[in-house]
Amino acid sequence: MLHATGPLLTIDVAERTTKTSDIDDLLAEFIGGRAVATALAHERIPFDADPFGAENRAYLSTGPLQTGRMSFTGRTNMTGLSPLTDGLVSTNAGGYLSRNFAATGVSVVEVVGRSEELLAIHVTDNGVTFEEVSELAGATVPETSVYMAEHHELGPENCIAIGPAGENLVRFASVMTFDSRAFGRGGLGAVLGSKGIKCVTFAGDSTPEIEVTDVQKEVHREAATSDDLMRRQGTTGSTEFINDNFALPTRYFQEYEFEGIEGIGGDAVEEKKYEKGACSQCAYACKLPTRDEEAGIETEGPEFETVFSFGSCQGVGDVVDVMKANELCDTLGMDTISAGVTVAAYLKSEDAFGDAELAREVTERIAYREEGDELADLLAEGVDRAHEELGVENYTVKGMEFAAHDGRVLHGQGLSYAVANRGADHMYGGMLSLEYSGDLDPEGTLGKAERLVHEENRRVVRDSGIVCAFASGYVTRDRLETLLETDYDHLLAIGARVVARERHFNNQRGKDAGDDRLPYAEEVPDLERAIGEYYEVRGWNSDGTVPSDALDSVPASAIGASVVADD
Structure with missing residues (x-):
């Protein structure tokens, strides 16, 4: 299977130290991007961590496709414990950061600790430097970009930054790159703010050599025309x-x-x-x-x-x-x-x-x-x-x-909102596109659990490759198999294991079926029964918890490969 390569770079902002760790086995198991970051977060963030505490960790990661030149691959993943949902959250942003990140030679950056001084962190293929930037306290995102350009000749395409909202611990603060592209949902900007991190820059000339098949040329040509x-x-x-x-x-x-x-x-x-x-x-x-x-x-x-x-x-x-x-x-x-x-x-x-x-x-x-x-x-x-x-x-x-797509009308999307580990986010399960298009009847929830499981798993794969959400008509099932050099069932199984890890982490923080609810539940037919169907397909307990021995041994139904012939 094609996967990201390069070490994990751990940055402790309290001690101003760094460490690199070989995670080749983990990358081979989890592709890159969201999947590998979730696996690391599940293993390394304490289950009782405070989202604003020094023990929380933020992960920035890329995938194997960021080393190629295919359309729809200009994205980077970010994962951490959310101050908004109090559970694990992953979000990704476009722009021009991903290839500058890959050029440092690392596959994942992990940030831990808390700095008493406001910091800019500079990551290159030659190492990491820490810069105290008290003069940037309260600066907007564009003002921070201007500072980086003037002092380090680095553009917004090299940088992730937070604005005043992140510094002031607004629970839905975003991390920004290229000034206008956002790691938006879940408040990870406030996590960086709690750690005293104003921005992190990436530059280098050590992009890993990962052979990506020529199918990328077909995708690129179709995108252009x-x-x-x-x-x-x-x-x-x-x-x-x-x-x-x-x-x-x-x-x-x-x-x-x-x-x-x-x-x-x-x-x-x-x-x-x-x-x-x-x-x-x-x-x-x-x-x-x-x-x-x-x-x-x-x-x-x-x-x-x-x-x-x-x-x-x-x-x-x-x-x-x-x-x-x-x-x-x-x-x-x-x-x-x-x-x-x-x-x-x-x-x-x-x-x-x-x-x-x-x-x-x-x-x-x-x-x-x-x-x-x-x-x-x-x-x-x-x-x-x-x-x-x-x-x-x-x-x-x-x-x-909630996002815009109304679960009172799109009942499968309502089910997706209810059970999603991330909360009321439209990108997690994506039933909305099927119901808008008529591929699924918007009415009713029963019998939709298997398709929802497939959609959730497929999005993990997409977020781990990493491929843009708008590539679905171009990066089809067959092309995804070719690009990542493995069969579709294997990829969906990785997705199922990642969803299980997210859920298990949240379970350890006290979350269960009582959190899988909608404010308008009475307007969504058979919602409780459909949620029960979802748990059964996933192989979880009836109270919405993941059995501790089921993080890797997912049942065939939880893979969801049989519900569609192609994407």
Whole structure:
């Protein structure tokens, strides 16, 4: 099997020491990316760790495909104990970091400890240096990039950084790269902030030699010649379709359809797009550099989830307002989904839907979290911890705010939200695409567990290779087998073992079936029975826990290979 190569680099920011460890056996077993980082996290983060404690660890990892030149591979994985969900979380970001990371010669970077001084850490193929950067305290993400360029001749493509939100331990703070690409969900920016890390840079000339098959040329050519709507409008291309035919959660999930969709949908975004944007080596170029000269705003995006969170969910119908909010979150370092939904909860409590200026003011206050600002302190904790005081419903699962795809209409996606180890995130199981397309009937939950297990496992493989989520029509099952030099069942079995490790880690922190719930469970038919089917397919106990002897001995049903002929 093709897998990442190179040692694990452990950086202790308290002691200012580093150590390299041979993890070849682990890489051969778990490919790279999310899978190997999860295996390390399960083994090395104490089950009783405080997400903001020195004992928590953050992992940055890449996969074997980042050493090739194929489209859809400009991504890097990040894994750690989430301050938002209190469980393991993995997230990945695009941009241009992945190949600079690979050029250092390491496969995984592990950060542990806590520094009393704010640090920049510089990782090269010649070693690691620590730089105290107290002058960057409170700096925005772009300001940090400018500092790195001026002092070290390193661009944002070499850097991961946090903004004020991460420094101030906002539970949904993101880690940013290339200024506008986010390791978004789960609050890992606050984990770096708790460790006193402002940024980490990567540079070198020691990319491992990993032979990637010529199928990458076919994928690259097809990506370059595709006429997909997504190449013009990114993920916003489906906005009007979802609003008109399914549901676009509106005004903090009170309504299913937004009357102002024309002002924030794909066409509105495309009108503001002024050039193509891409990730490293990718010819698909689905990114959205946008600007509005009259408003003086230039940003990248918004993507569909931000159109939802700062648009329909807040009752805001002007794409320029959504662009401003998008840029604010990127600059300050916050996940746009959790930030937008949390602010929407506040707008509901104030009966202030549609007030985009107030929404941006509150968003900025959350990130800076100034002393004495009780509202900022409250909202920085996220909806799960703030909803009672706000007097609104708790639209989260496992502490994570919902994405746009409504489980009250897409019942398989509702099931996915309920059982996902990561919480209410749309990328974990991905039933939504099957239900939108009609491949699965959106109605009902029973009988969907096997397909959900397959989708979860396949996403582990994708996040470990690493391949972009938007490559599914190009990096098919057969091509994935060729690229990673093994059969599909073997890859799905790796996925099942990773999902089991995530769940087992969370179980040790007291999480079980009681956490697999939806705030609108009564609107999703047969949900409890479907959750039971899911546990049975996975080979887990009926209380949602993983038997301690089942981390590697997963049943055939938990692999999920038989439910589809091809992807």
